[in-house]
Structure formats: C-alpha cells, structure tokens
Amino acid sequence: MTPREAMDGALKDAITQHLRPKGFTGSLPHLRRRSDAQVCLISFQFFSAGGRFAVEVAECGPDGLTTSWGKHKAPHKVTAQDIPAPRPRLGSADFPQGDHWFVFGPRNYEAGAAKLRPHEDYEALAAGVLGFVESQAEPFWEQQLSART
Template sequence: MPSTPTRLMSSALKSVLVPELKAAGFAGSFPDFRRDRADVIHFVSVQYDKPGTAFFLECGAHPPGEKTTSWGDVVAQADLRLEYVPLTERARLQGRGGEGGSSLAEGWFSYEGFGDSPEPYRLLAASVASMLPQIEGWLAARERGPNLSTMATA
C-alpha cells in the first residue's frame, strides 16, 4: 500500500505525539483520546481536513457521569466522546490560533508538499507535541495559548 501524505502524517503523530499524550495520562487510540479523572473527563482528538493536507487537535472537558442529550438519549460515561462537549467548551490547537473558533484551514497544521520522506512529518509532529502544554492550560484553567482557537465568548 503506497504511503500517502495523510498516512505519513498519521504515522508521525502516532510515533511522536501519542506517547506524549499517554505520558500525560490520556488513554485511547489514534485519533481519539480521553483522560478520566474524579472530577472531569478530558478529551483530545486529531481532526484532518478532507483533502488530507492539514489537521488540528481539538480538546474539551466534560463532567463525569452520564449525559442526557437534547433529544433524550442517555450516554453512559464510558461512551462519552469529544462530540458531547459543547462547542463553547472546546478549543483547537492549530498552527495559528485566534478568537472565534477559526475553521479556516490556513490556520491549521499543514503538511501539504512534504513529499515522501518521513522526516518533515516527524518534525511537524514534534512541534505539535511541544504545544501540548497549551492544551493542558485550556483543560485546567481555560487559558488561551497562542496556538489555541476557541468558540468561547468569555
């Protein structure tokens, strides 16, 4: 099976970023991770664009326990995912941060034109891993680092 840019990026993230997430107490498998604590559940997810040339990390926190959706379904704590965290409680780690929850791909981590060598993908993955303290700051105290984009109004 030929290596595509997205496969190369995923491989780099799995070998560089995922061990950092695991060391921080997150469980799960690529691209979705969670960290269950007594008072909160933290989520981190890798999200790719459709063309397969860029990505961002999205994070959020949810109180422990089950969740009743707006349509009445009850979701057990074990089945909670980032998608159940309200948009205003999430943040995106991107190449460039900004207010208003920018979804513009030019702000995302781009690997367009990286070619077939795994090295540039690993370097980008290492750069993203070095920004994980910004995710921790958001999850702990809603601190907005320079590479975070949020939907929060406060």
C-alpha cells in the same frame, strides 16, 4: 505509503511516547484522559481533501455527557466532537478563539499531493501538536474545571 499514512504514523508515535504516559487512552482520532474531576478530550479532524488536520480539545464532567436530546455518552466513549462548546482548535494564535489547521502536504487535487516528505517533517509537526497540548490544552482544561467547580 501515502502522506496521510506517514502523518498518522508520526502522530501515533507521539501519542504513544508522550500522551499515554500522561494518562491518555483511546486511539486516533479520539483521545481522552479521565480523572475523578473531569474527562479531557482531544480529537483530530483530517481535511477531506488531504494535506491538513485540525486538533480540537474539550472537556466534560467525570460521568461523561448527556446530549441535548437525552443520549448519554459514557466517559470512556465521549469525544471532543460530542461537546458543543467550547471546543477550541489547538495552534490558533487567538486560542481559545480562532481556527488553525496543521499542514503536512498539498491537498489531494494539488500537484505533489502523493509525494512523501522526509519522516522528520511529520515528526516535527506531531511534536508541534504536543507543544500545543502543553501550552494551550492543559491550561484550557484547568480553566474549564475551575469554572465548573
């Protein structure tokens, strides 16, 4: 097992245990929660050189999104990465501004990149993401909905 596979496993467990009961569907890297009023979106973006990932959140109306070039993205297909803005990253100290990457190990070209950490480390990082969904994403989605209505 690679560190990326271990991180994916911990995130999938967290999604199954905590986000599915809150209505989220989809699979890594894109999740969505649909309601009559909006679609709440979460997208995970893994760094190409390994060892870290960002979590972007966004939202759109309940009918999905029509891009600037006229293509319609259905509500069960739209992802956070389809939304041009705002699309903040969870974990930023200046949320909804700023940038943040969750680090689960060295980059592929750094020493120790293939070394697995204890499973609890990956679980703790996934739990941290869930904490930011509660403390940052939920208020963001509520604020975006209020701004549209």
